[in-house]
Amino acid sequence: MQYGSDILIIGGGVIGLTTAFQLAGQGVSVIVVDRQRVGTEASWAGAGMLPPGHAATAATPEARLRSCSYDLWEQFSAQLRELSGIDNGYRKCGAVEVGLDGPAVDSQIKQWRAEGLDCDTLDRAALERYVPGLHTQFQRGAFLPEFAQVRNPRHLKALTTACQGLGVEIVEDVDSLTIRAQGRTVEVNSPSRRFGADRLCLTAGAWTGQLMKPLGVKLPVAPVRGQIAQLRVGQLPFQCVxxxxxxxxxxxxxxxxxxxxxxxxxxxxxxxxTEGISGLLGFAESIVPELGAAEVVRCWAGLRPGSPDELPFLGPVPGYDNVFVGAGHFRSGLQMSPATAGILADLMMDRTPAISLDGLSPTRITMPSVV
Ligand SMILES: Cc1cc2nc3c(=O)[nH]c(=O)nc-3n(C[C@H](O)[C@H](O)[C@H](O)COP(=O)(O)OP(=O)(O)OC[C@H]3O[C@@H](n4cnc5c(N)ncnc54)[C@H](O)[C@@H]3O)c2cc1C
Structure with a gap:
């Protein structure tokens, strides 16, 4: 059987699905293939924190992706809610930074303000207003009122439903994809299907390096495990991160x-x-002692797609005419997903991305041939 589409995306995490969403919204035909259920790896496991940014003053690749994404999150969440009927839990909850002592607070505040961010210095009394019951070891801190969050599983569900509503074909549980280089182009097959597409986009998170091996390209993306413990309390002792x-x-x-x-x-x-979870529970108690009495509901782990400089690789794969990559977002893939998807969609549709790719190219770190 033979099927065709304009774009084939391998890897249905938040990066692949958001890219599919944007492309489908522009009328492009898209297939997303995953070896399991989409949206169940790192993107599901994350904490959903969306730190603020200010695009006009963003001076680094990290700040550019963070701030351009931040500007999109509120509207993007509303759009997903309208299309899918699912609320992803987006809300501006603010964040308190603790553990900043003396000059560290001032220098951090200076840095945020230089970026154009809203932030306040907090003394002990102000800290207690945001976090009643905060451990007495913390006497100073800072508050970022624009810091936001989403609930990952809900966001992934909303995104998947919205993609399907826009006509994206999502093919799950395909665990034996063959990716073969044919000169400067690439062919993708499963035992039952040939995935014909004009362009291929590799967004397989921590597994993207493995996926690229048959192409003779070495992408230094490696898994970095993150564990999380989920607690329940009768009444939230604080509202901010x-x-x-x-x-x-x-x-x-x-x-x-x-x-x-x-x-x-x-x-x-x-x-x-045991070590990971007991460390996290001890941490929680060292911040707000009353959390020592909280119920532990569940624990989980996820594999972040790490890169040597903690920045993603975005762009065309060298040596190929029809292959693009979007991987290596490490601790920031969820927050950076809207801008990342915009960049990938622009590149695959032969448009110049509105956001500079400086410092994000897949070739910025030597990528020698595997063979
Ligand atoms: C504990 C934890 C907390 C985090 N907190 C935050 C946070 O607060 N804010 C934030 O922005 N980021 C956070 N992150 C990071 C963020 O989750 C990741 O950067 C992001 O999810 C990466 O998305 P992805 O789509 O690249 O990868 P993934 O979500 O891992 O998706 C990759 C997909 O590719 C598929 N795949 C893999 N191999 C193949 C193959 N051979 N064929 C087909 N499909 C394949 C997988 O099945 C998977 O569906 C956190 C991560 C963890 C683990």
Whole structure:
């Protein structure tokens, strides 16, 4: 059997699905193929934090992707709700940064303000207004009122439903795809189907490097495990995200609190460990002591697509006319997904992306041939 489409996307995480959504909205015919159910890997496992940005002053590739995405999230969420009937839980909840001492607060605030972000310095009394019951070890902090969040599983469901509504064909549980280079183009087949398409987009998260091996291209994307513990409390003791370095507490409107996250280089082992979860529970209690009495509802782990400089690889795959990649978003794939999808859609439709690709090219880090 032979089918054709304009664009074939391999990997239905938040990056692949958002790209499919944008392309389908422009009338492009899209197929998304995944080896399991779409939206069940890192994109499902994440905490859904959306830090603010200010596109006009964004000076780094990270700030550009963050801020251009941030500007889209509210409207994107409303659009998904309208198309799918599912609310992804988008809300501006604000974030308190704790653990910043003396000059560290001032220098962090200065940096945020230079980026044009709204932020306030907090003394102990102000900290307590945002987080009643905050551990007394914290005397100063900062507040970012524009910090937002979504609920990942709901967002993925809304996105998948909206994609289908726009005519995207989603093909799941295809675990034996063959990807073969034919000169400067690529062919994709499964045992029952030849996936004909003008353009191919590889968005397989932490697995993208493996997927590219048959093309003779080495993409340095590696899995970085993150574990999360989910707590339930009778009444939320705080409404905003609390961040300390790379760990955080994310309160959901229905009384759940996510405690995240570990950062472990353990290959493709997606499981919880005693050490990982006990570390997270101890962290939660060290921030808000009353969380020691919270119910532990469940724990999970996900594999972030890590890259050497923690930035994604976006653009055409060298040596091929019809292959593009969008992978390696590490800790920021959800927040950066709207702008990333815009870039990938523009590139595949031969338009110049509105956002600069400087620092994001798949060739910025040496990509020697595998063979
Ligand atoms: C614990 C944790 C917390 C996080 N918190 C946040 C956060 O608060 N904010 C934020 O922005 N980001 C966060 N992240 C990071 C974010 O989740 C990732 O950057 C993002 O989900 C990556 O999306 P993706 O689509 O590239 O990959 P994935 O969601 O992993 O999707 C890849 C897809 O490719 C498929 N696939 C793989 N191999 C193949 C193959 N051979 N053939 C077909 N399909 C294949 C998989 O089945 C999967 O569906 C967090 C991650 C974790 C683990």
């Amino acid at each position: 609390i961040e300390l370095g790379r760990r955080y507490l994310v309160p959901r409107a229905d009384g759940l609190i996510l405690v995240g996250s570990t950062q472990e280089h353990v290959g493709f082992e997606k499981r919880n460990t």
